[in-house]
Amino acid sequence: MSTHANNNDSAAPPPGDEVQAAEYVLGVLDEVSRRRVSLRLASDAGFARLVEGWERHFSPWLLRAPATEPSAHVWEQICERLGWREEPRPAPRLWDNAPFWRRAAGIALVAGIVATVFSISRTPPTAPPEEFAAGPVTVLARGDGTTGWIARINPSRGEVLLMPVPGTVDAAGRVNELWIIPAGGKPHSLGLLSHELAHTITVPSELRASLVAGATLAVTLEDRAGIPHAAPSSEPVAIGNIRTI
Amino acid sequence: MELRQQDVSEPENALLARVARGDREAFEQLYRATSARLLGVCLRLVPDRGTAEDVLQDVYVAAWRKAPQFDPVRASAAVWLAAIARHRAIDRLRADAGQRELAPIELAEAQPDPAPAPAHQAEADSERARLDDCVGQLEPKRRSLIRTAFFDGATYEELAARSGSPLGSVKSWIRRGLLQLRACLEA
Numbered sequence: 001m002s003t004h005a006n007n008n009d010s011a012a013p014p015p016g017d018e019v020q021a022a023e024y025v026l027g028v029l030d031e032v033s034r035r036r037v038s039l040r041l042a043s044d045a046g047f048a049r050l051v052e053g054w055e056r057h058f059s060p061w062l063l064r065a066p067a068t069e070p071s072a073h074v075w076e077q078i079c080e081r082l083g084w085r086e087e088p089r090p091a092p093r094l095w096d097n098a099p100f101w102r103r104a105a106g107i108a109l110v111a112g113i114v115a116t117v118f119s120i121s122r123t124p125p126t127a128p129p130e131e132f133a134a135g136p137v138t139v140l141a142r143g144d145g146t147t148g149w150i151a152r153i154n155p156s157r158g159e160v161l162l163m164p165v166p167g168t169v170d171a172a173g174r175v176n177e178l179w180i181i182p183a184g185g186k187p188h189s190l191g192l193l194s195h196e197l198a199h200t201i202t203v204p205s206e207l208r209a210s211l212v213a214g215a216t217l218a219v220t221l222e223d224r225a226g227i228p229h230a231a232p233s234s235e236p237v238a239i240g241n242i243r244t245i
Numbered sequence: 246m247e248l249r250q251q252d253v254s255e256p257e258n259a260l261l262a263r264v265a266r267g268d269r270e271a272f273e274q275l276y277r278a279t280s281a282r283l284l285g286v287c288l289r290l291v292p293d294r295g296t297a298e299d300v301l302q303d304v305y306v307a308a309w310r311k312a313p314q315f316d317p318v319r320a321s322a323a324v325w326l327a328a329i330a331r332h333r334a335i336d337r338l339r340a341d342a343g344q345r346e347l348a349p350i351e352l353a354e355a356q357p358d359p360a361p362a363p364a365h366q367a368e369a370d371s372e373r374a375r376l377d378d379c380v381g382q383l384e385p386k387r388r389s390l391i392r393t394a395f396f397d398g399a400t401y402e403e404l405a406a407r408s409g410s411p412l413g414s415v416k417s418w419i420r421r422g423l424l425q426l427r428a429c430l431e432a
Contacts, residue, residue, distance in 0.1 A: 015420060022423040026391065027331070027398040031339035038332075052319055057430050059324045060373030061395055062331060065285035074298050075276060078305045084269065173310045224310070225267050 021050035025058055081172065083223075083233060140217055140240040142167075148238030149193070151217055153245045158208045160190070160217075163198040174221040179232060180207060181216040189228030193219055215242050257322035265312040272309060279323070280305070283330040290334040290398040300337050304330045335398045350393050350408045352386045379429035387422030390415060 015023065023029055024037045041048050055062070140149040140162075152161045162178070176195055179187035180203070188210065190201050203211055218236040222229055257278060263271035283304055287297040307329055315325055380388055390404055397403075401419070405412040 018427070019420050019423060022427070023420075025328075026394050026419070026423065027335045028394045028401045028404065028419060030400050030402060031342065034336070034339060055324060055328045056320070057376065057427070058395065059327070060376045062286065062327045063282075063323060064373075065282070065289045067281040067285045068288055069281045070284045070298055070301055074280070074301055075273075078276070078302050081302060081306050082309055172306060225313070 017047055017050055021047065022054050024051060025054035136244040138217060138240045138242045140219060140238040142238045148219060149240075151240065151242075153211060153242065155208075155211055155245050158203045158205065158211065160201045160203060160211070161198065162193060162201060164193075164195050166196050169195065170221050172221075175224045175227070176219050176237070177222040177227055177229065177232070179218045179220065179236075180210050181218060182210040183214040183216075185210070187218065187232055189230075191228050192224070211242075211245070213242050213245055216240065217242065257326075258317045261308075261312055261315050261322040261325070262317065264309065265315060272305075275308075275322075276305060279326055282323075283326060286327050286330040287334045289396065290331070291337055296337065296341075297334070300333050301330070303333045307333065331398075338398050339400075348407065350389060350404070352389050352408050352410070375430065379426050382429060383422050383425060387418050387425070390419050391422050391426070394419065 020037060024034065024041075029037060041051060135152060138151040138153065139147055140151060142148045146167075147165045148167065149165070150163045152163075153159075154161070160178075176193040178190040178193040178201060180190055181187045188207050190203060190207070193201070217240050218232075219238040220232040220234050220236050222233060257275065260271045260275040260278070264275060280301065284297060284301050287300045287304070288294070291297045291300055304326070308326060311329070315322065320328075380391065383391065390408065393399055393407075394404060399407070401412060401416055404410075404419075405415045408415065
């Protein structure tokens, strides 16, 4: 039968998609291979169908485990992790908070310096479209002073080009939401922001007047559902003041 | 927007469809209906209760976020949720690798199946018989490796060590066994 199975694993041909899908469902892959397959799963619909097929094949074994009632605190902790509290959260208050703004201004100052360093040591991940090729940028700095995004504003078109410096993905699965905050005003959502791809965000016409020097761009982690949100639910992960356009 | 047809005999599918629309009350009902079963799935792979309950939290946070991707035409809510639980538990096993006790596997020996849970029995009975029948047709070595891999969440490397067989052989036996299994299940 398996007479030419041997010790040298690398001699075997790499497994096809069908086998890879089965191996993932069976659970025999090590941490690195598993991560590779789960990344593919998220981006390759055909491969995801193969995995679903194997989940179905093995489902009788999957559903065979004896049920065990979880402790009461598990549900409470799930609610907490989803940001659900007994009382509605006073989220917008954060944005009126003076120490927060002093901190944000400090970060933005650091960001100016960081921007210079980055322009020497690092090329943006994706070449910007021609109309954005030259001109001032706004750096959206993370809390630790590193660059999160570089923004280039095109006021005549009402567009903002955002180039991320690829960083870590939120472990809880939240996504980045971009906000524009007029000087002294409240944040308005500009929608979903990629953490890995440069893309252009078109500012709704009613907010274009806000797209001026003195305003602030900020990013928060939010649930994908409901974007654009009426107000941020957490502290910004990156922030930058628009100085020149 | 028109909703997809829902199977009324599967209230969990209906609950999950409501969860996909952001319905927290439906989410709590879904949790009450499924959390004991899913903790069972986690505990089989991650025997420490505290760790398994941590994994269970991940499972429901993921289920809330991924609910809009659930397609009742392609999977049942029970299988969809259990698969999330199983994969999260395996991820935890991999992250804590090295802390596991590796019991030896006797490849030739037939291994008894774990007892079925009483819930879902009717629904799963024919499929289960089919899976068991097809696995039963595999040669003993392949059968026992595939069983151990599934029920212990063991990696190729762990299976090789536990069975005292070369890694390349273990991979080859399992891959051939899987293809044979698919041919039988899809026949």
